[in-house]
Amino acid sequence: MGSSGFSWKLADHPKLPKGKTVALVVLDGWGEAKADQYNCIHIAETPVMDSLKKGAPEKWRLVRAHGTAVGLPTEDDMGNSEVGHNALGAGRIFAQGAKLVDLALASGKIYDGPGFNYIKECFASGTLHLIGLLSDGGVHSRLDQLQLLLKGAGERGAKRIRVHILTDGRDVLDGSSVGFVETLENDLAEIRAKGIDAQIASGGGRMYVTMDRYENDWNVIKRGWDAQVLGEAPHKFKSAVEAVKALRATGANDQYLPPFVIVDDSGKAVGPIVDGDAVVTFNFRADRMVMIAKSLEYADFDKFDRVRVPKIRYAGMLQYDGELKLPSNYLVSPPEIERTSGEYLVHNGVRTFACSETVKFGHVTFFWNGNRSGYFNPEMEEYVEIPSDVGITFNVKPNMKAIEIAEKARDAILSRKFDQVRVNLPNGDMVGHTGDIEATIVACKAADQAVKMILDAIEQVGGIFVVTADHGNAEDMVKRSKSGQPLLDKNGNIQILTSHTLEPVPIAIGGPGLAPGVRFRKDVPQGGLANVAATVMNLHGFEAPSDYEQTLIEVVD
Numbered sequence: 372m373g374s375s376g377f378s379w380k381l382a383d384h385p386k387l388p389k390g391k392t393v394a395l396v397v398l399d400g401w402g403e404a405k406a407d408q409y410n411c412i413h414i415a416e417t418p419v420m421d422s423l424k425k426g427a428p429e430k431w432r433l434v435r436a437h438g439t440a441v442g443l444p445t446e447d448d449m450g451n452s453e454v455g456h457n458a459l460g461a462g463r464i465f466a467q468g469a470k471l472v473d474l475a476l477a478s479g480k481i482y483d484g485p486g487f488n489y490i491k492e493c494f495a496s497g498t499l500h501l502i503g504l505l506s507d508g509g510v511h512s513r514l515d516q517l518q519l520l521l522k523g524a525g526e527r528g529a530k531r532i533r534v535h536i537l538t539d540g541r542d543v544l545d546g547s548s549v550g551f552v553e554t555l556e557n558d559l560a561e562i563r564a565k566g567i568d569a570q571i572a573s574g575g576g577r578m579y580v581t582m583d584r585y586e587n588d589w590n591v592i593k594r595g596w597d598a599q600v601l602g603e604a605p606h607k608f609k610s611a612v613e614a615v616k617a618l619r620a621t622g623a624n625d626q627y628l629p630p631f632v633i634v635d636d637s638g639k640a641v642g643p644i645v646d647g648d649a650v651v652t653f654n655f656r657a658d659r660m661v662m663i664a665k666s667l668e669y670a671d672f673d674k675f676d677r678v679r680v681p682k683i684r685y686a687g688m689l690q691y692d693g694e695l696k697l698p699s700n701y702l703v704s705p706p707e708i709e710r711t712s713g714e715y716l717v718h719n720g721v722r723t724f725a726c727s728e729t730v731k732f733g734h735v736t737f738f739w740n741g742n743r744s745g746y747f748n749p750e751m752e753e754y755v756e757i758p759s760d761v762g763i764t765f766n767v768k769p770n771m772k773a774i775e776i777a778e779k780a781r782d783a784i785l786s787r788k789f790d791q792v793r794v795n796l797p798n799g800d801m802v803g804h805t806g807d808i809e810a811t812i813v814a815c816k817a818a819d820q821a822v823k824m825i826l827d828a829i830e831q832v833g834g835i836f837v838v839t840a841d842h843g844n845a846e847d848m849v850k851r852s853k854s855g856q857p858l859l860d861k862n863g864n865i866q867i868l869t870s871h872t873l874e875p876v877p878i879a880i881g882g883p884g885l886a887p888g889v890r891f892r893k894d895v896p897q898g899g900l901a902n903v904a905a906t907v908m909n910l911h912g913f914e915a916p917s918d919y920e921q922t923l924i925e926v927v928d
């Protein structure tokens with residue numbers, strides 16, 4: 372025990388043994404919803420997940436994965452991978468970025484902090500650039516926060532503002548980009564009426580421009596850099612509304628709009644980033660901002676040719692990576708997610724293996740560990756990343772790398788070198804986001820097959836499994852009325868839901884190593900993802916720290 376009285380040592384669980392291999396499977400985007408034709412999990416052949424459900428209520432139950440259960444501002448906020456994996460790994464509910472930014476804007480404290488003061492230095496002679504996702508999805512950013520920030524910056528001396536938009540269609544309906552751009556244009560017109568030179572300068576679809584993650588494809592960041600910093604893009608328009616409408620008319624959807632720049636009457640880009648400017652990336656969520664943050668902040672950078680590296684003052688809405696301290700300047704302090712279950716378990720001798728493919732690799736490592744990259748103890752941990760397919764939308768290959776992930780997990784389990792083998796299976800989520808129902812059904816089947824491989828390996832070593840999910844997605848692919856009826860668009864077609872949902876997610880426990888008498892308690896009906904960490908610690912033979920959310924299991928004699 373240190374001088375502060377803190378100790379990493381976990382108490383022994385009074386009834387549960389140590390030394391069992393525990394497989395922890397997170398099905399990304401796998402919620403529980405009404406069984407109809409838009410529920411791809413229901414339609415797909417998923418015999419393994421179906422059989423686990425038969426273990427209810429003792430070995431299968433639902434947990435909350437959205438809203439306040441995962442630290443989001445309201446119960447209308449759907450879950451997402453960041454908050455879901457943070458809760459799963461940390462065992463407690465932290466007020467998340469969305470909420471912290473809301474509070475900082477409402478109190479005005481955002482303008483008193485070191486981050487805002489740092490960028491403010493540029494307001495007298497430079498331009499303030501705001502780069503981020505333009506929607507009200509609430510997963511990575513929110514339009515109302517951008518609106519408040521624009522107003523606040525204008526009131527505090529910003530004279531020239533350029534907004535570099537990324538269209539969404541993934542956390543919100545495809546096609547909604549036009550309305551968001553129109554709203555922003557109206558706001559900017561009001562700001563201009565106050566004598567501030569404010570305009571949209573560039574744009575592009577989030578999946579094609581800027582918002583890549585986990586270094587899957589640096590070309591995505593480069594496209595953004597060229598448009599935002601260099602003022603160069605294959606498409607040039609006089610207005611952003613015109614740009615989005617014209618590019619959509621070519622068949623591109625909101626997620627994949629090609630990059631464009633806004634030009635003046637002489638054809639010159641209206642807002643490249645130059646020496647003396649300030650830049651803010653206004654997304655609060657971390658994963659898809661780390662790469663652009665590196666490109667804007669690092670002097671030593673070899674991921675693509677930046678051509679021109681302006682001397683700017685750059686701040687993130689939040690600090691996106693606590694370990695890398697990236698970016699160095701930020702407007703709002705991120706939640707301090709410390710003492711995660713991963714760190715505790717490593718300190719208590721639990722050897723851990725974690726694996727996913729690139730697009731979700733950081734979910735079971737970085738997010739799981741409280742937005743911290745790297746190992747706690749490389750002697751005790753091994754993290755394996757399987758390269759994702761690059762340059763395709765995942766409906767083209769809906770099996771993704773599920774089987775490869777399961778093979779790695781199987782080998783790790785059978786090697787008996789690890790006590791915890793943790794994976795994320797991305798299919799339901801990544802294919803669900805494409806809005807392609809047929810492909811999502813295939814994706815769900817693939818994920819189920821991967822679960823089977825992992826459960827079979829657990830069977831062989833006498834281990835324990837925990838199968839759960841981080842939030843819903845594939846279980847509902849249609850936008851619905853309040854009464855649950857599918858909504859039609861003006862042409863009479865159903866409105867495809869590409870986003871996550873508000874649904875709860877399943878959690879199942881089992882395996883030959885599960886001590887007799889272990890079952891889900893009945894007195895945690897509101898249990899959520901944050902209750903899973905204590906549960907897993909118990910299955911490793913430990914009591915959870917007293918400030919963790921309570922365990923979901925009990926042992927009856």
Ligand SMILES: O=C(O)[C@H](O)COP(=O)(O)O
Pocket residue numbers: 399400450451452453510511541542659800804
């Ligand atoms: O970033 C994304 O892909 C979506 O906005 C949210 O999906 P995720 O939370 O499952 O990553």
Ligand SMILES: [Mn+2]
Pocket residue numbers: 399400451452453455800841842
């Ligand atoms: Mn997810």
Ligand SMILES: [Mn+2]
Pocket residue numbers: 400452800801804844871
């Ligand atoms: Mn998702």
